Amino acid sequence: MRKPHALSTIGFGALGRVPMAMNTVALVFLVSDVRDSFALAGITSAFYTMSGAILSPRIGKLADQFGTRSVLLPVTAINAVATLGLLYFIDHSTVGLLLLAAVCGATFPNLSSYTRTRWSRTIDNQKELGSALSLESVFDETAFVIGPALAGFLLSFYGSRSPLLAGLVFLVIGAVGLAITSTDHGGFAKVHDDHTKGILAIPYVKSLLISLIALGLLFGSNFIVIIAVAKEAGRVSEGGLWVGLYPIGSIFSGLIYGFIHWKIASSIRYTVSLAVMTLCTSGILFFEDLDTIVFWIIISGVAIGPALISANSYMKELVPLSRLNEAFAFVSAALSIGITIGSTSAGLIVERFDGWSGFYFMTGATALATLISCFGWGFHKSEVVEEQA
Known part of the structure; x- marks a missing residue:
């Protein structure tokens, strides 16, 4: 809190990430x-x-090169116009609807990437930085609890257009607030050596991102699988509550995890967190019992916060400081790809088999992420040796 712009970073960042969690739900409600x-x-x-x-x-790369304000303000303006256009085309044209949905997604500024970058560039003390990044993870998880619930509330009382409009208001306030309080107006355009090769060419980055795609499979499938199990058991009303409980364990573990000064490498912490997540998720399969499912849902969410905090810390260590907006955007992109694939795959699985079968997919996804993270160390070993030579 004593750092320059700490309050504005926390406040505007927290507001601006609410639509990150509610917009996809809002689109489903609307359409x-x-x-x-x-x-x-x-x-x-x-x-x-x-x-x-x-x-x-x-877009993250442009922010690194030309500064947060120079990129965030025009991108947010385009997103606002596209959102309003989408609300018009929902009644008129399917093609227009899909095109504007794509523009909205492409121009949505992931503010958690910008706030993590700001902390990483302004905090030198590693213990304080670890605490700041853990708070970021907690804010992410909190947004994913509040966002869908707020979208459902607005839908019930103000109609299907209101969640998307509310998301736009949150985004504009958060993005404009972060932009006007930014300090990197010149960007890092002159740091030529840092921008001579792509992010994916940096050793270990590919394996980290591929493991995050696998982790995204879990995030995309969990709510579908949990609701399917509740529906099959005749407890549909409890399904929404169960989904909301999933991030609860992550919020508390993320807070505790961030205030510990770790001496273990972030790459190892990330892999261990994934392994713990796999073990806890498999507990649901082992018992396959509705009386204990709430307990196991909370427990299986405990490792999410530490895994995401470690993944972001690991990425920060791998890339130059001048490319952090781009790097953190890649982290979010990898998770988004996994979430999209995971939700589609889980839907097919629960339709073809049953809800409990979906937990096999979830456990397999975390196991795959763990294996990729483990083998990733060896996969890039030759690249590191060559680069050092």
């Missing part, structure tokens, strides 16, 4: 209500998510 088609709603959501995953690293 399914106005067009009466869950299929079109799913396609629209996929257009939104995938376009963001593809283009957000490019």
Whole structure:
């Protein structure tokens, strides 16, 4: 809190990331209500998510080169216009709807990337930086609890257009606030050596991002699988509560984890967190019992916070300081790709088999992420040796 712009970073960053969690839900509410088609709603959501995953690293790179304010303000303005256009085309054109959903996703500024970059560039003490990054993870998890719930509340009381409009208001306040309080107006355009090769060419980055895609499979499938199990058991009303409990363990573990001064390498912490997540998720399969599912849902979420904090710390160690916006955008993009694939795959699995079968997919996803993280160390070993030579 004593750091320059700490309060503005926390406040505007927290507000601006609420739509990160609620916009995909808001799109599903909007399209399914106005067009009466869950299929079109799913396609629209996929257009939104995938376009963001593809283009957000490019926008992050521009922010690194030309400064946060120079990029964040125009991108937010384009996003606002595209969102309003989407609300118009929802009644008029499917093609226009999908195109504008893609523009909205592509221009949505992932403010958690910008805030993590600001902390990393302004805090030299590693213990304080670890605490700041853990708070970022807690804010992310809190947004994913509040965002969907707020979208549902607004839908019930103000109609299907209100969640998307509310998300736009949160985004504009958060993005403009971060932009006007930014200090990197000149960017890092002159740091030529840091920008001579792509992020993916840096050793260990590819394996980290691939493991994050696998982790995203879990994030994309969990709510579908949990709701499917609740529905099959005739406890649909409890399903939403169970989904909301999933990040609870992560919030508390993230707070505790961030205030510990770790001497273990972040790469090892990341892999261990994934292994713990795999073990805890498999507990649901072992018992396969509705009476204990709430306990195991909370427990299986405990390792999420530490895993995401470690992943961001690991990425920070791998890339130059002048490329952090781009690097953190790649982290978010990898998770988004996994979430999109995971939600689609989980839906097919629970339709073809049953809800409990979806937990096999979730456990397999975390196991895959763990294995990729382990083998990633050896996979890039030759690249590191060559680079050092």
